[in-house]
Structure formats: C-alpha cells, structure tokens
Amino acid sequence: MAVEAGTQEEHVTGRVWTVRLDPYGRPSAGTVRLSCSRPACADQRLPNTAAGRKAAVGHVNTHLAHIRAGGGPRPGAWCGCRAADCAWHTPDPDTLPKRRTGARPSAGAVRCGGPVVLAVYADRAGRLWRIAETCARCAAATPDCRVLDTAPPPPRPTPAPAEAGQETTQKPGAERKPAGSTARGGAAAVFSDHSPSPVSPVADASSYAATGPAPVPRARATSPATTPGQAKRWGKIAQRTVPYDLQPDALRLELIELGDAFRAYQQRAEPDLALLAQLQERKARAFALWANATGNGSLRHEAKRAESAAQTTRDMHSNRVGRPVSDTMSEDEPVVERLLTRNQAAHARTVLDYVQAHAPHPDAEVRLAVLLLTLRAARTGTGNITGQDLTGWLPDDAEQVLERLIAAGWLRLPGTVTETLASQPEDPTAFTVPTLQPAQPHPFTFGKTTRSRISGWAQKAVGDRKIRKKKLGATTRLLALYTAAHTRPDGRLGHAEDGGLHLNKIAAFCALPPEKVAEHAALLVTADWLTEADTAQGMLHGQLAERALPLGGLL
Structure with a gap:
C-alpha cells in the first residue's frame, strides 16, 4: 500500500x-x-x-x-x-456511521x-x-x-552482504514483478x-495504452446491497440520486418516474411545452415533499425553481398558440400565432397610456400620429419616417398634424413639412422627439426587439386592409388599436371579471364622447374587425374577429 x-x-x-x-x-x-x-x-x-x-x-x-x-x-x-x-x-x-448525521467523515x-x-x-x-x-x-x-x-x-532495501566482496545468490523466480x-x-x-x-x-x-489494465480495485457501490426480494428500484433526477430508503415509498417512485420522464422528453424530436409545464409542476410538488421529508434546504430551492420554470413554460405556450396551458381549456378555443407575446402586449398598453397622457393636443389625428411616432423613437428619441408612412396614417390631415406637433415643440424635423411628405423609402427623414431623448427621464423599459414588434403591431392595426378600404378615420383606427390591445386569448374584449371595456376609458383614449363609442364600434363590425359590439351598462362588450386575433393583446 x-x-x-x-x-x-x-x-x-x-x-x-x-x-x-x-x-x-x-x-x-x-x-x-x-x-x-x-x-x-x-x-x-x-x-x-x-x-x-x-x-x-x-x-x-x-x-x-x-x-x-x-x-x-x-x-x-x-x-x-x-x-x-x-x-x-x-x-x-x-x-x-450507523446514524447519518450529514457531516463529512474524518480523513x-x-x-x-x-x-x-x-x-x-x-x-x-x-x-x-x-x-x-x-x-x-x-x-x-x-x-x-x-x-x-x-x-x-518503491524499491525494497537489499540486505548487505555478510562479508566484503561476498556475492548474494538468488533462486530463480525468487524476485518477481508484482x-x-x-x-x-x-x-x-x-x-x-x-x-x-x-x-x-x-x-x-x-x-x-499498454498490454493490460492497471491493477486497481473495483468501484464500490454507493448504496448498501439488499437481499433478494428486498431490491428496490433506484433512479436519478436533476443530477440527484433518489435514496433507496426514502420514505414514503410513493414519493420515491414519483421522483424516479419523473427522472425517467424528463430524460424521455429530452429525446423528443419536437418540443411540447404543455407536457414540459406539467412535468415541471410535478417536479415542484415532488421536490417540496422531498425537502419536507429530509429537511434539505437545497431541495426546497429546487422546488421553487421548478415552479418558476413551469410558469415560464406556460407563458411560452400561451404566447405561441394563443391559449393557456390548463386542464379545463376548451377545445374550440382558437389556436393562432400571436404577433406579440404577453409581455410585449403589456408594454404596448403602457405606450397607449403614455400617449394618452402626453399628446400635445387631444384631437384623434394628433394622438394617432403621436402614437406611431413615439413607437419609432421610443428608445433613443429619434427615428425615420417617409411621406408614404404619413399619408397612410393620415390620408388628408398629415401636413396639418405635423405643423401642429412642430409648433407645440413635441416634434423636430431637419427640413420643412413639405420635404418630409416628399421623402421616399430610400431616403427617409430623420425626426426627433425631445421628450424621449436619453437625457430625459425615460418612460419605457423595453428593448429594441420589443420596440420593433410593438411598432409593427400598431402599423398593422392602423393600416388594416379592410379598415383602409372602408376609409375609416383616425378615431375609428384608435378604437381598433385599443380593442386589439385589451383582448383576452379567446378574442373577448376586456378582463374576464369586467366582461368588457369601460366606455369612459375608451372615450378618453380615442378623444370622443362616450356616447359616440357605439357608432365607431359598429364601423369596426362592418370592417370585420369585431364580430359583435354592445355598449350596454357603460361597457363595450364584443369579440375580436378571427382575422384580427393575431393582433390580440393576451390579457
């Protein structure tokens, strides 16, 4: 040794x-x-x-x-x-030691x-x-x-000869290699x-490599051997070995089965987020019970991580298919590819609230231009615009709206309004919104990818083909944006507990009296943006049309 x-x-x-x-x-x-x-x-x-x-x-x-x-x-x-x-x-x-104390044994x-x-x-x-x-x-x-x-x-010491010059003799085979x-x-x-x-x-x-393996002992088992008839199934989960003597036995079997299920999921050719969310929920429950049974704090931390992972996976699934992961979800709920994720839709509603509070004029045309220009300059306070953009948003009022924004100090252009309206896509006009520049307190926290997605979402809603064909005005387009941003995954307007959208809030955003909301909602029904609209009891009740569901805000 x-x-x-x-x-x-x-x-x-x-x-x-x-x-x-x-x-x-x-x-x-x-x-x-x-x-x-x-x-x-x-x-x-x-x-x-x-x-x-x-x-x-x-x-x-x-x-x-x-x-x-x-x-x-x-x-x-x-x-x-x-x-x-x-x-x-x-x-x-x-x-x-016979009693496990958790302390490392001495050397x-x-x-x-x-x-x-x-x-x-x-x-x-x-x-x-x-x-x-x-x-x-x-x-x-x-x-x-x-x-x-x-x-x-190590070499063994050789006995000294009995007399000087005396040679030691050795029997054949007496000195052998180990x-x-x-x-x-x-x-x-x-x-x-x-x-x-x-x-x-x-x-x-x-x-x-040489002619044969080194003479080392075999690896010893990590758990005591059990007698025949007492052998218990063992397994691993989250790089942890499930103890063979863990009690209750149902918890031990659940942990082993979960480990097998996660390994089987990793072998799948395509991800299944609904299944993964269910596995993470089972893992959170099982690890919480394991932590209670052993008093191990790291297991409790792992249970919280699994619970958070389950929620994140549910959100990812909801963002992809447009409906939540739930055992009670209806099979006839629409499955659509959403333009915005749930978090991006929340940021879009933040921009709508900001525009309502900071537009220099309450007119619907000004508010619509402020909204779309804000989305382009949300991060740096600067952006690019073309005459085609402006005439698409405001076919008849683009020049007048730009002049009003410049006069109020909200917008800065390098040239005249006429030159801006004549700018082409290959040579757009750079504009500045002073209140959104980095030197000012910034109202938004989203990144450039989210800004681009929200700007594209608003552009699609305002420039909807059927809305343009009906030649609906700025007020109706603002209402279309507001309804899309405040839609549940199934397309219904407003939160489930409210059952709709408050007319006063809609009127404040769209710059029109509350009693006029029903008139513009009816125009959206004719444009196949809403399938129905009802303004009873001070609420707008309705359903987003199937073609507009990808623009829904996932409340």
Missing part, C-alpha cells in the same frame, strides 16, 4: 492539476474562461463552450505529456484525494490503499477536468475517473464508473 494512516509525513502530497471552464462576461455572449490550477498556466478566453471544451482537452493532454516525460506517477506520493479529505468520492459504506475514517496511480476525472457537464496522483482505492471510488498509469512499487505491474510505458485507461460519460476526459489517453 502506497498510502497508510500514520505514515503520511513520510510522503510528498500527490500532485493535482485542475482545469475549469467558467462563464465569462455577459451570459448572452456565451464566452467562457479556461483556467488551470497551475500558476504558470495563464487564463484563456474562448468564444463559446464548444471551443472551450476543445481547448480544455488539449490543455489536459499537454500536462499529461509533461507528466509522462517526467516519469509518470511517483511511487512515494501521498494520495491527493486523501489530502482533500476524500471529497472527490463517497466514503466506503463499511466506514460510515482517518476513509481507507486508502493500493499503488499510486495517475487518474483523470471529467465531470459529465464538461466544465471540470482533474489530473491527480491518488491511491488506487480512491481512484476506483471516484465516478467518471480514468486510471492512466500505475506507479511501480502481479499486474506494467512497464514505464503505462497502463490501459480504465474507468472506475462503468456507465458511459458524454464528455471524453482526454483525447490523448490512448498514448498511455
């Missing part, structure tokens, strides 16, 4: 090289940092994880080449795993043994590689660990964990 308790002061500590990949910079950039525990190795910055793993394997192979050139593992080294309190593997079940409670070996460990996530001089027993007990070479036994020993060329790489690993530890491990 190369390592024994009580003799550790006679040996040098086994060498350890640790190579890591860590995220670097902004998460969206995907950049990683490659670092090595050896001070002489400088950190490297790689553009993505794939390049980082390739560089990490090459770095590990470089160290292995130096180790091989230096003679391989040292026979007199003290086990590097033992120096780390044997934290790299689970302790031998025979040394565990003396872990039995090291066997020759010194050179072992390489690679975690299954492809983020950590470790080269170490350890004892054979620790190497066998470490999952995903490959033994590359075994140190020769069983299974190999030449300095090395031993064949052997995994102590026989399950396949998705990350190849070292590309050049074949350079250590």
Whole structure:
C-alpha cells in the first residue's frame, strides 16, 4: 500500500492539476474562461463552450505529456484525494456511521490503499477536468475517473552482504514483478464508473495504452446491497440520486418516474411545452415533499425553481398558440400565432397610456400620429419616417398634424413639412422627439426587439386592409388599436371579471364622447374587425374577429 494512516509525513502530497471552464462576461455572449490550477498556466478566453471544451482537452493532454516525460506517477506520493479529505468520492459504506448525521467523515475514517496511480476525472457537464496522483482505492471510488498509469512499487532495501566482496545468490523466480505491474510505458485507461460519460476526459489517453489494465480495485457501490426480494428500484433526477430508503415509498417512485420522464422528453424530436409545464409542476410538488421529508434546504430551492420554470413554460405556450396551458381549456378555443407575446402586449398598453397622457393636443389625428411616432423613437428619441408612412396614417390631415406637433415643440424635423411628405423609402427623414431623448427621464423599459414588434403591431392595426378600404378615420383606427390591445386569448374584449371595456376609458383614449363609442364600434363590425359590439351598462362588450386575433393583446 502506497498510502497508510500514520505514515503520511513520510510522503510528498500527490500532485493535482485542475482545469475549469467558467462563464465569462455577459451570459448572452456565451464566452467562457479556461483556467488551470497551475500558476504558470495563464487564463484563456474562448468564444463559446464548444471551443472551450476543445481547448480544455488539449490543455489536459499537454500536462499529461509533461507528466509522462517526467516519469509518470511517483511511487512515494501521498494520495491527493486523501489530502482533500476524500471529497472527490463517497466514503466506503463499511466506514460510515450507523446514524447519518450529514457531516463529512474524518480523513482517518476513509481507507486508502493500493499503488499510486495517475487518474483523470471529467465531470459529465464538461466544465471540470482533474489530473491527480491518488491511491488506487480512491481512484476506483471516484465516478467518471480514468486510471492512466500505475506507479511501480518503491524499491525494497537489499540486505548487505555478510562479508566484503561476498556475492548474494538468488533462486530463480525468487524476485518477481508484482502481479499486474506494467512497464514505464503505462497502463490501459480504465474507468472506475462503468456507465458511459458524454464528455471524453482526454483525447490523448490512448498514448498511455499498454498490454493490460492497471491493477486497481473495483468501484464500490454507493448504496448498501439488499437481499433478494428486498431490491428496490433506484433512479436519478436533476443530477440527484433518489435514496433507496426514502420514505414514503410513493414519493420515491414519483421522483424516479419523473427522472425517467424528463430524460424521455429530452429525446423528443419536437418540443411540447404543455407536457414540459406539467412535468415541471410535478417536479415542484415532488421536490417540496422531498425537502419536507429530509429537511434539505437545497431541495426546497429546487422546488421553487421548478415552479418558476413551469410558469415560464406556460407563458411560452400561451404566447405561441394563443391559449393557456390548463386542464379545463376548451377545445374550440382558437389556436393562432400571436404577433406579440404577453409581455410585449403589456408594454404596448403602457405606450397607449403614455400617449394618452402626453399628446400635445387631444384631437384623434394628433394622438394617432403621436402614437406611431413615439413607437419609432421610443428608445433613443429619434427615428425615420417617409411621406408614404404619413399619408397612410393620415390620408388628408398629415401636413396639418405635423405643423401642429412642430409648433407645440413635441416634434423636430431637419427640413420643412413639405420635404418630409416628399421623402421616399430610400431616403427617409430623420425626426426627433425631445421628450424621449436619453437625457430625459425615460418612460419605457423595453428593448429594441420589443420596440420593433410593438411598432409593427400598431402599423398593422392602423393600416388594416379592410379598415383602409372602408376609409375609416383616425378615431375609428384608435378604437381598433385599443380593442386589439385589451383582448383576452379567446378574442373577448376586456378582463374576464369586467366582461368588457369601460366606455369612459375608451372615450378618453380615442378623444370622443362616450356616447359616440357605439357608432365607431359598429364601423369596426362592418370592417370585420369585431364580430359583435354592445355598449350596454357603460361597457363595450364584443369579440375580436378571427382575422384580427393575431393582433390580440393576451390579457
């Protein structure tokens, strides 16, 4: 045995090289940092994880080449795993106390043994590689660990001759190599964990190949053996092993089945967000029960993460198909591809409220122009516009509206209004909205992608083909925008608890008296924007037409 308790002061500590990949910079950039525990190795910055793993394997192979050139593992080294309190593997079940207290066993409670070996460990996530001089027993007990070479036994002292010049004799075969020993060329790489690993530890491990495997003990089991008839099914979920003795037994089986279900989902050719949301909900409930049964805080944290993931998945499903994930949802609900996600629709309603409060004039034509110009300049206070845009929004009033906005100081143009109306798509006019410039308190928090989506959504609603064909005015177009923004996934107007939209709020946004809302709603029915409209009891009740459902706001 190369390592024994009580003799550790006679040996040098086994060498350890640790190579890591860590995220670097902004998460969206995907950049990683490659670092090595050896001070002489400088950190490297790689553009993505794939390049980082390739560089990490090459770095590990470089160290292995130096180790091989230096003679391989040292026979007199003290086990590097033992120096780390044997934290790299689970302790031998025979040394565990009968009562599990959760504390790590002392170094003396872990039995090291066997020759010194050179072992390489690679975690299954492809983020950590470790080269170490350890004892054979620790190497066998470490999952995903490959033994590359075994140190020769230390030389035994030769007894001195009885007399000077007297030669010692030796019987044939009396001095033999230890069983299974190999030449300095090395031993064949052997995994102590026989399950396949998705990350190849070292590309050049074949350079250590020899005639046979190194004589290392077999990996010991991580759970006590059970007698026939008492064998229990085990499994893993979220990189955690489900304890074979977890109670109640129904919880243990649920965790095992969930792990199998998640692995089966990962093999699917196409994602199913409804199914994934249900799996995350089951995981949240199961981990909460597991945390209550064991008192483990990390399990409770994992349960909260699963609950949040389930909600996010439900929102993604709702944004894609236009209806929520629910066991009670009706089969005849429309399934449409939405132009806006739920969050983007909420930002669109914020813009509508801002325009209502900050338009320099209450006229519907001015408010419509302010809305569309605000959406183009929402992030930087500047944007581009063409004469075709303006005449499409306001066929007869574009020139007058621009002059009123300039006179009020709300809009700035580099030239005259006439030049702006004559600008073409290949040479648009740059305009400025001073109240939206970065020097001012900014009213919006969305990014450029959301701004573009909301601007396109408003453009589609205002420029709807049937609304243009009916030559409906600015007031009716504002009403079309407002109804689309305040629609449930099934196309009904307003929140379910309200059953519609308040006439006073509609009138305040569209700049018309409340009693005139019914007249303009009827115009939207004739334009096939709404299938029905009723203004009883101070509310506008109605349904968005099927062709307009992609513009719905997902209340």
